[in-house]
Amino acid sequence: MLFKAKVLEGIARGEVTLAFRRWSRPAVRPGGTLRTAAGVLAIDSVERVDLAAVSDADIRAAGHASREDLVRGLRPDGDLYRIGFHVAGRDPREDLRENDTLGAAEIADLRSRLETLDRAAAWTGAVLSMIAERDGRTAAEMAERLGMEKPALKRKVRQLKELGLTESLAAGYRLSPRGRALVGAIRQGT
Template sequence: MLFTQEVLERIAAGDVDLAFRRWRRPAVRPGTTLRTAVGVLAVEAVDAVDEDDVSDQDARRAGYADRALLLADQRPGADRTLYRVTLRPAGDDPRVRLRQDTDLTAAELDDIAAALARMDARSSHGPWTTATLELIAAHPAVRAADLAARAGRERLPFKADVRKLKERGLTESLDVGYRLSPRGRLVLDHVRRRTD
């Protein structure tokens, strides 16, 4: 589920606790957690609802001024069902803490480097982890499409690979492009020393 930054901030503040989506089938289930720019959100309930059952109060709880605006913002389609999703803040994104963690031993750095090497070995397009870290280090805040072109890759597969690095706390997304996290800079320096 995607949210605007304004809605995310209102969820974090406790002003918004519902979302409405028109889906062919639910994209989330109760118990799902979503990592967002304001932390982790927990999905508490997912209920199919009829448009007539959506009130102005529901709309305000979802960040809209009224039900008409909420309903106008939904995807059209007779094959879609309207779902009400109940949300709550569930803590900080663990990747944020991981990105800042640079208190690593040489053995831990070796383990991370080995994990990156395994990712390279499994890749259908050859080794990419170090090259991608180097590219982001050299070109922070550059659009993903431009970085992908520099790497000679398609944008979406490139972004998918960057997300794998983000999961390990090595990169962070910016409004435009990416940058290495403190942990990512430390790991890249370690990998460089190993290959010198």
């Protein structure tokens, strides 16, 4: 589930505790978690609802000013689901990204993981280098330089983000402190 920046701010403040989505089948389950820029969300409930039965209080709890505002943000097709959640804590990738003290074992592990990602086609080195050249490098720029489709490149960058190597900006990406440390170690031949 993706959230707009305004809604993420409300989640972080504890004001937004619901979401409404139209799906052919639910994309989240009660008891599951979801990582967002506002932290890890614990999914408390997922229930199919009728739009007419959605209360004004629920609309506000989802970060919308009105029913019309809610409807504008929904996909046109699929069943309507009401998702209840609460912030369960910080995204563990935040601490991982900040760890820029990499020992030989961590560097070897990360290099091995990058090699695994490169099995079908080598891309990790080129993407990390492009992001290292300039903060804010966009997926569109990198995809064009690599001759890839933008959605495919974005999926690849998310894999680097899972390793704590990159961070998303409002527009584009940058290397995290951990990513800078790894790129520095690779350039030094470590």
